[in-house]
Structures are given as structure tokens and as C-alpha cells.
Amino acid sequence: MSERGTGSSTSPAVGRALDILLYLAGRPGLVQTAALARDLGIPRSSAYHILSVLADRGFVTYVPEEQAYGLGLASFEIGSAYLRHEPLERLARPILRDLASQLGQTVHLGILYGAETVYLLKERPATGRSGEADVALVTDIGVRLPAHLTANGRAILAHSPEAQIRALFPRPGNLITRTGKGPRSLSDLLSLLARDRERGWSEEVELVSEGFRSLGVAAFDHHERPVAALSSTWHRHYSRYDTDQVRDVLQHGAARLTAAVSGHAPSGRPGGGDGRGGIGSRIRET
DSSP: OOHHHHHHHHOHHHHHHHHHHHHHHTOSSOBOHHHHHHHHTOOHHHHHHHHHHHHHTTSEEEETTTTEEEEOHHHHHHHHHHHHSHHHHHHHHHHHHHHHHHHTSEEEEEEEETTEEEEEEEEOOSSSTHHHHHTTOOOOTTOEEETTTSHHHHHHHTTSOHHHHHHHOOSTTOOOOSSSOSOOSHHHHHHHHHHHHHHTOEEEESSSSTTEEEEEEEEEOTTSOEEEEEEEEEETTOOSSOHHHHHHHHHHHHHHHHHHTTOOOOTTOTTOOOSSSHHHHHHHHO
16 A cells, blocks of 8 residues: 555545645635535534634634635645745746846746745846846845735736735735835725736836836636746836837746646636747747
């Protein structure tokens, strides 16, 4: 018998706990215990007990008003920890190098950690005038910035459930700024995210640093959920290409990363593409 088989036969509660977490991860909203137990074929008493243990440790959250469960912060932290490690970075690194070379400006890979953007990778062009301004960028590897101010973070937030966004920003009328610009309330942010979601990309102009602008596009997992974003930052008064061209190059790169992680962009998402051809290849030829 395999090691996995031995573990599942001697520790059924562990297997059921993992089944519950995977089940909740695949659902867009909260789930009541009766439905969970029925779908997984678990006795309701066992489901209640396991959910109670998972809730005590932060892996699930119970919402009394709905009498239902959803994933908790501990589950999010484990997922974020995985994304911060090598698999995603290894897949994204050659893509970022191509994009930085095509655009002649800095490109980033970022993820969400709570309400912050965390930059995992930063690729600069080998040559080009944009490097003169790059010294002023604050977006180095490992840097965290408020996600609602960055194009990278907003590209991910735009495709996240509204309930998650409200949980990340519990004080709806008190959003911080860095330059005095940007959304000041949750309603402002939700309006921006609705626009970003409809068009398929996010942009910030001087919300993080004076004189700079950024554009970001999300990459998705096999559940069509955003797992990371590609973004480019440049001096607002200089770019080799206009905003539409930068957007198209980043969308091409995000489609490549989505394919690399066996993901799928949401149906009907603008600029999804298949990771082949597109303006990225046309710019490379210029």
C-alpha cells in the first residue's frame, strides 16, 4: 500500500479536513454544513467537528448571519506562501525578461498578501533610457505597497469577489494614500475595480510615486481566479510606446503566465488571448 493510502486509511479526519478545504476553495461563496456534508459524503456530525477544529486554527471562517463557512485567513496565508516561492517565479521569470526587452522599461510580478501588493520579481531592460529613471522606483523585490494604490494589486483585486475586498478593507471610509491621490473610500475603490474588471487591466498615475505611472494585468489559475499580476512602471513623460501598446504587451505576457500555470482567464475577459502572437510579437519585430 502506498504511503498516501496508509495515511488516508489511518487518519480519515485528516483526509476529510483536506477535502473540506479543497471543497471550500472551489466554491465562489459561503457553504452551509449540511450541503458540504452531503456533497462530500461526510456524516454531518463529523463535518461539524472538523469545521470547528479548522475554524479554531483560522483555516475556515464561520459567518453566523449565513450559518455557513468559507475559507479563513490561515488558508489564504498558505496559498500566498506557495505563490511566493519558486514555482511561480520560475515560470514567470523568462516571461518578464521578454516583456522588459520588448517594452524597454521595468516589469514586475506581484501577488496579494492581505491588502498589500508584494513584488516577487523585477526585470529591467538590458538597455534603454528608462533605466535612468528606474533608480527612483520603490517597487523592488519583497517590497509591500497598499494594493489599492498599485496597478499590480488592483489588477488582482478587480477579479476578486467583493466579499473578499470588503474583508481586506474593513474601514471603508479611510483608505490611505501616498501622494494624496487615489481612492479614499471603499465605494471609490469598488467603482475603480468594476471599470478595471470590465476592460481587463488596471492603471495608476502618480498614486505610488510622483512622476511615475504603472499598468497591470492579472494572470489566473484553473478556477479562473487571479493568482498574480504582471505590471510595468515608467516615467509618465517617457515611454517607447503608448498606453495601449504597453497594455497589449502585458496582456500577452499574462496570457502566457496563465497558460504556464494551467490556468484559464475568465470567460469574456477583454484581451485574454492565447499567449501566442499579438502585439507583443509585433513590437519585437520593430
